[in-house]
Amino acid sequence: MKEVRAAIVGMGIGRPNGQAIARNPRGRVVALCDLVEERMQDFAKELPAPVKLYTDYQKLCRDPEVDALFIGTPNQWHVPIALEAVRQGKHVLITKPLADSESAAAELVAAAEAAGVVNMMSLSTRFGAECRYLGRLAAQGYFGEMYYARARSIRRSGIPAWNLGFIQAGGGAFRDMGVHVLDAVWWLLGQPKPVSALAVAGAKFGPRGLGYWDYEVPKAETYRQFAADDYAGGFIRFEGGLGVQVESFWASHQPEEFQIELFGTEAGARLSPLTLYRTVEGAPQDTTVRLPKGPEAWDVIAGHFIDCILDGTPCSAPLRHGLIVQQMMEAVLQSAATGGEVRIDAAMA
Ligand SMILES: NC(=O)c1ccc[n+]([C@@H]2O[C@H](COP(=O)([O-])OP(=O)(O)OC[C@H]3O[C@@H](n4cnc5c(N)ncnc54)[C@H](O)[C@@H]3O)[C@@H](O)[C@H]2O)c1
Numbered sequence: 001m002k003e004v005r006a007a008i009v010g011m012g013i014g015r016p017n018g019q020a021i022a023r024n025p026r027g028r029v030v031a032l033c034d035l036v037e038e039r040m041q042d043f044a045k046e047l048p049a050p051v052k053l054y055t056d057y058q059k060l061c062r063d064p065e066v067d068a069l070f071i072g073t074p075n076q077w078h079v080p081i082a083l084e085a086v087r088q089g090k091h092v093l094i095t096k097p098l099a100d101s102e103s104a105a106a107e108l109v110a111a112a113e114a115a116g117v118v119n120m121m122s123l124s125t126r127f128g129a130e131c132r133y134l135g136r137l138a139a140q141g142y143f144g145e146m147y148y149a150r151a152r153s154i155r156r157s158g159i160p161a162w163n164l165g166f167i168q169a170g171g172g173a174f175r176d177m178g179v180h181v182l183d184a185v186w187w188l189l190g191q192p193k194p195v196s197a198l199a200v201a202g203a204k205f206g207p208r209g210l211g212y213w214d215y216e217v218p219k220a221e222t223y224r225q226f227a228a229d230d231y232a233g234g235f236i237r238f239e240g241g242l243g244v245q246v247e248s249f250w251a252s253h254q255p256e257e258f259q260i261e262l263f264g265t266e267a268g269a270r271l272s273p274l275t276l277y278r279t280v281e282g283a284p285q286d287t288t289v290r291l292p293k294g295p296e297a298w299d300v301i302a303g304h305f306i307d308c309i310l311d312g313t314p315c316s317a318p319l320r321h322g323l324i325v326q327q328m329m330e331a332v333l334q335s336a337a338t339g340g341e342v343r344i345d346a347a348m349a
Contacts, residue, residue, distance in 0.1 A: 001067065004091075004306050007031035007060055009081055010072035011039035012163075013095050015046075017070045017122055020302035022047055027306050033060045057081045061088045068309060070122065071095065074165025075175060079104040082119075086111050091118040093305045097179045097329065098322030100170025105326040106347065109319050118308040119319040120301075125180040126187050126317065127297040127304075130274045133289065134262070137276075138188055143264025146189050151181035152247040154257040159205065159212045159230060159250040161222055167206060172228030174201065174329055178248030182236075183325045184271075185244055185260050191321070192238035194328050194344045199234020201336035204251075206230040211251025234332045236344075246332070323347050 003026045008018035011034045021027040029047050032040040033054040040053045054060040061084040068091035071081050079099045082092045098121065099105035112119035125131055160166045166176060205211030206226040212218050233247040260271040268277040274289040307313040324346055331342040
């Protein structure tokens with residue numbers, strides 16, 4: 001195989017992922033799949049060559065001219081589509097979160113690993129330039145022992161409801177935005193084994209028709225379907241005494257923030273703006289890092305996925321990582337529902 005023939009499922013976040021695959025010299029987008037034909041026709045115009053259009057993912061998964069799928073449907077459809085794909089021997093690249101529940105995520109990881117296909121998460125924060133920079137420093141031991149971290153995504157009025165999957169069961173703020181900062185901080189900390197979570201969560205804006213994207217007021221028949229969290233905050237403990245405070249708010253009366261803070265014995269860091277903190281010659285030293293313009297996260301993701309398929313490069317973001325992050329998220333939400341600390345039986349490889 002000299003190139004990867006990819007199909008893109010879901011014409012929202014599928015577009016930047018699909019464009020990146022099409023931009024890669026060893027990637028080709030050969031098919032699109034969505035329930036809405038016009039959305040496919042619209043995206044097809046941006047692609048360099050004609051593509052097949054599917055409205056039925058099961059038919060797509062049987063297409064012998066497709067090697068791999070990017071899956072970017074609402075959360076509740078990631079696993080059904082990916083299960084069908086891996087059973088047909090297709091490689092899969094899946095947007096965050098991996099699934100709408102821990103059991104669905106675990107079923108898919110077992111099936112993908114058994115099928116022996118490349119299975120990867122598309123994670124725009126982890127593969128972003130700032131995160132990768134901090135990851136390189138962490139791998140060099142720059143921070144010393146990392147023993148604590150804070151990770152948060154705070155919006156003022158940012159509940160998405162352009163597909164109902166966001167606000168129905170299996171959606172919610174924590175699986176939508178908490179997942180970005182939780183995955184990234186867990187990766188930066190070196191993927192420690194989570195052991196328990198203690199959290200609160202709820203919905204203070206969405207069910208009242210407030211806090212929606214850009215202050216838009218949705219129709220009552222939309223917000224009456226709100227059945228998820230619009231905020232969650234908690235604490236995750238890891239093996240070895242490491243702790244992470246994590247927060248995700250779709251709506252709040254607080255300034256907007258998307259932040260990760262690392263606490264290490266030798267240095268600390270903030271993701272935004274990218275800053276390093278140390279003590280040098282007995283004096284505090286804060287360094288603002290200005291990264292040169294590099295490739296977009298989507299191109300890094302597409303490039304790595306293609307390298308894994310064509311060159312056998314070990315995948316740095318396998319679905320198993322998505323499963324472990326899902327386990328942490330579900331433990332956070334379960335702790336909020338039950339009012340107690342929830343143990344995590346982490347599916348470490
Ligand atoms: N930074 C990121 O990585 C990022 C950003 C935004 C969204 N997302 C994720 O992408 C997913 C979709 O979000 P979005 O904002 O793109 O939504 P969207 O509504 O814009 O797009 C989803 C598309 O999936 C299609 N679809 C739904 N069910 C389908 C099915 N069974 N078969 C084929 N197509 C189907 C819909 O018709 C729609 O066009 C969510 O899981 C979300 O968490 C990731």
